[in-house]
Amino acid sequence: MTGGTEGTGGGPEAGESPSGLSARDEAVLAVERRSWPGAGPKERAIREQLGISPTRYYQLLNALLDDPRALAHDPVTVNRLRRVRDARRARR
Numbered sequence: 235m236t237g238g239t240e241g242t243g244g245g246p247e248a249g250e251s252p253s254g255l256s257a258r259d260e261a262v263l264a265v266e267r268r269s270w271p272g273a274g275p276k277e278r279a280i281r282e283q284l285g286i287s288p289t290r291y292y293q294l295l296n297a298l299l300d301d302p303r304a305l306a307h308d309p310v311t312v313n314r315l316r317r318v319r320d321a322r323r324a325r326r
Contacts (some may be wrong), residue, residue, distance in 0.1 A: 244246060254303040261326045262294050267290065 251325055254258065270276040277288045284291060298304040299319060300314070305312045 241263075245308065253307040255298075255307055259294070259298055259301075259304065260307065262291060262298060263308045263311055264289070266295060267308065 255263075265276070265279060265283065270279075280286065280291045281286050286294075295315070296319070301317050
């Protein structure tokens with residue numbers, strides 16, 4: 235793994251795409267890109283589409299926000315989520 239966090243990235247054996255992200259990492263960003271009517275449908279989609287718990291999903295997502303490959307792959311989503319994360323940290 236290069237410059238990533240455990241569970242993100244990987245090599246070609248992990249299904250790495252041309253963006254350098256794994257297929258799972260791209261799927262996490264795709265879920266986050268969508269608009270959701272509430273937490274329930276989103277959590278259900280996370281379990282059904284990704285096969286992971288919502289807690290693990292948010293761990294992976296948070297790691298992706300610091301990954302330059304994720305920023306290159308989906309700058310709008312990553313920058314939006316970074317702003318949300320920074321605002322939450324500032325309120326603490």
